[in-house]
Amino acid sequence: MTTHTSTPASTSTSTPVNTHSRLEPLGSDEPRFDEILTPDALTFVTRLHDQFGHRRQERLHERMASRRSVENGRDFRFLTETAPIRRDPDWRVAGAGPGLHDRRVEITGPTDRKMTINALNSGAQVWLADLEDATSPTWQNIIGGQLSLFDAIRRQIDFTSDEGKPYRLTTGELPTIVMRPRGWHLVEKHLRFTDRAGQSQAASASLVDFGLYVFHNAKALIDGGRGPYFYLPKIENHLEARLWDDIFTYSENALGLEHGTIRATVLIETISAAFEMEEILYELREHCAGLNAGRWDYIFSFIKSYRGRGPQFVFPDRDRITMTVPFMRAYTELLVATCHRRGAFAIGGMSAFIPNRRDPAVTAAALAKVSDDKRREATDGFDGTWVAHPDLIDTARAEFDRVLGGRPNQLDRLRPEVEVTAEQLLDVRSLDKRVTDAGVRANVSVATRYLESWLRGVGAAALDNLMEDAATAEISRSQLWQWIAYGTVTVEGTRITRALVEAELDALLGSVDRMPGNRYDDAAAIVRLASLSDDFPTFLTIPAYAHYLVDVPILEAVAA
Template sequence: MNTSPRSTIERPQRTTTNTGSFATIRPHLEITGDLGPRYDEILTPEALEFIAELHDRFAGTRHDLLAARLQTRVDAANGRDPRFLSETAHIRRDPNWTVAGAGPGLEDRRVEITGPTDRKMAINALNSGAKVWLADQEDATSPTWANVIEGQLTLFDAVRGQLSFTSPEGKEYTVTAEATPTIVMRPRGWHLVEKNLTFVDRANRRMAASGSLVDFGLYIFHNARKLIGSGSGPYFYLPKLESHREARLWNDIFSHAEDHLNIGHGTIRATVLIETIQAAFEMEEILYELRDHCAGLNAGRWDYIFSIIKTFRARGRRFVFPDRKQITMTVPFMRAYTELLVSTCHQRGAYAIGGMSAFIPNRRDPAVTAQALEQVSADKRREATDGFDGTWVAHPDLIPTARAEFDRVLGDRPNQLERTRDEVVVTAAQLLDVESIGGQISEAGVRGNVIIALRYIESWLRGVGAAAIDNLMEDAATAEISRSQIWQWIHDNSVTAEGRRIDRPWVEELVAEVFAGLERTPGDRFDDALEVFRTAALEPEFPTFLTVGAYARFL
């Protein structure tokens, strides 16, 4: 990476104030990462001061909530299942509150395209014809320092209509669409840090900055007024929430940012991904906490599956999953989850956005493309028929197929919020009914998980967070499913349909065989990927997220 001298960015000065016999330090951020071209346009003193203020006010609550997550996992491991909260029943019983709903430019969300924020992918998304672009700084982006800051530069230029890109081969890419999608930016989850920025608090304690606060803070600080002036607004997808208390923290941050930037209370809109089993039991409470800023909920299917495996991984056969391909959106516990999401959203005036099918077309293979379009069509037909107001795709070629299914149901309407689905009643037992899937674990399924995990982790370590592998779009969530299933099968002493016990020695042999067959290229990261996989899937201790340790050691 080309770097410019660190002196190109003016660092906030550390100041002290004497208070009696104590000296307090002005909270500030220090940059430890290399500085590339134009980084000074993003890492301005004013922006860093704003993010330091966010840390000063909210980092403590973030740490408390992360600690609460640990206790929740201990409770689950000890046999305590998630539940609908009795202490918040009054919120669920009160029919009189609704959320803010769609902001300007979010009225019609029938097809949203997701993707990372590198310049080429961003231009393709903006030219795609989708209604919304989910500009993803989370699971589709490997959080290298370059990806984090250059992704912000991509967004900065996109918001100002000045985004362009020239490939190493000399091909030029520009935004040519007359109408571009509304941008909804997804910051990193609460559990992730930004190690290239250090927060120094009032007691002179040093800690890695929060990835969430960095991503959110840089984007809104630089772009809020421009977005509002163009008829849109600062909009966000919120990932990995596990409770309404975490939603309350985001709401407090939004209110503070609106005051600081003088953009008016309620200008920010957030769509929350319901992608943890804990959040599924608190959907209404999450909407309630964010009601002045909330546009809707999204069914984040892959992380949701991962969350259930992770939460109940040591709870016995009741929670052992079969091959990943058998965990479809039509199995009972996934139907319960999506039915509850649509019903909850529409009763509160919130949009319900469907998830992403992993199938993608292959322009060099018509048969693969035909199968992908058939699978996506069926998936989006189910969502539109069930009452969803929009859906995700990961490839521009899938937009016409997805749009056709929603057009068939919506017609000229921008949504179907009037379908409140009052008939839906979902119980805790239905949300936790993994056992009814049935199915089997095959040797091919075990091998497939090893292949996907190794190939995706290697891609992620090279800085590519969304990878097409065997005609499926894989991101961090699907890699997490793959490695966590391996861990669960080993620790449950599961047996394949062919009669082979899944134990560590056999999986080690399989890993060695797969690894030996990988196509190697100069500079690949497969050796590191193997080490990450072993730590995440084969050790007795189960890392909560494989990306946390991999980021600390290898990025």
């Protein structure tokens, strides 16, 4: 890949906000934020909004129409109108860019300075630098995360903890960075976009995250032998993938990059996207590296989509929804077969189990479970996988090494025997449907405790030896809503009601350590809104962000 010399990646540190930009920062002015929010960078993100903001709105309106259709009894299906794309045997995706040919272990995590350094020192092949589900979207986290990435790409990042412990990058080759921006449904209320007609609204979080990162870092990444690579979250259909592809092409032209320099890996983490995997690859084919099996959001999406379709779609305790149940097995097998047929990488998901360095028994159990999970993925044909903790890298790599040997991937392993039907993707009737009292308590606990962490600015939380993020909190609160809606009775004979969940919330709030600065009352309020209301918020993070993470002056200045 090459670049033209006109790439306008700015490193200005003190230029005032460009008055010609219609993207106005409203958040606090923290140290070095002006290095990211430069006039040229804001102008570039403004241009992205001018070009693509209306199409984003169209896609979000289409999501609402699709949800209503499913709620009214129409099941997801493979599209007849795109069947020629699926039948055409000849097209392929662009595939790996430099630094992405071996993806056997990818570590995921937020982009604060300490976690950035730890991830880049971890020994993984890839770091998923996450501005989405593992990041609490405070203004400080979002722009601070961009600063961490800016410094890390230039190998100028360091950090000293409150205890005085220094963190520095090791020498030698570092993992390839793949950045995950926030999804289409989210806004950045600390940036106000005014369109050409003079109408103001909150900026698109997706365009902000992508635009700032690619503007500042594309040239530096390419000069370092890598490229601007992205994980695309929460995509629901191939038209949303087409929108991203057009954004990539526009950005390459605007920044003087060779076409195809940008590469994307799409998370298949919605039930609707599972029916359009091939079409998503096709739309992104000149920029696409692969697909990822985003298991936790996928389960949440299924529950959310079918939550009102009858008791046959009621899901059991979360720990019973494993990767080997029929509908999850169909989903992963279809993903691997689809990817390899088109030359795309198939990347596995994240097991929630994590080690505990203070408890050898917990660590041994976690390593055994992670080993089983990664062995299944490697033998099924995945080319790599995710881990959430550095101590899991060797365990995951060992399972892929056994299958791959000296090969960087197994793209040549086709799965012609895999034929997955719509009925198999939607098969929840075969689940062990048991719901337990412990499952209710666990969902109340996870949703509330995770949100308490999220409200304090920590988006990935280790709870009960599991790594929880926004996706697992979404599963927990959506299950509570569904169980209440159908009056589900646990195996112990307890009917699940609003009053029962309220009682569990009260018991939890009475048992936690009320240290100064905790946010348990606010977290409980969000759980009540997301689980106990008649209405079902499509994402709990939308109202939580608007009510708790945005400064008061900004709430007054930017429309919800």
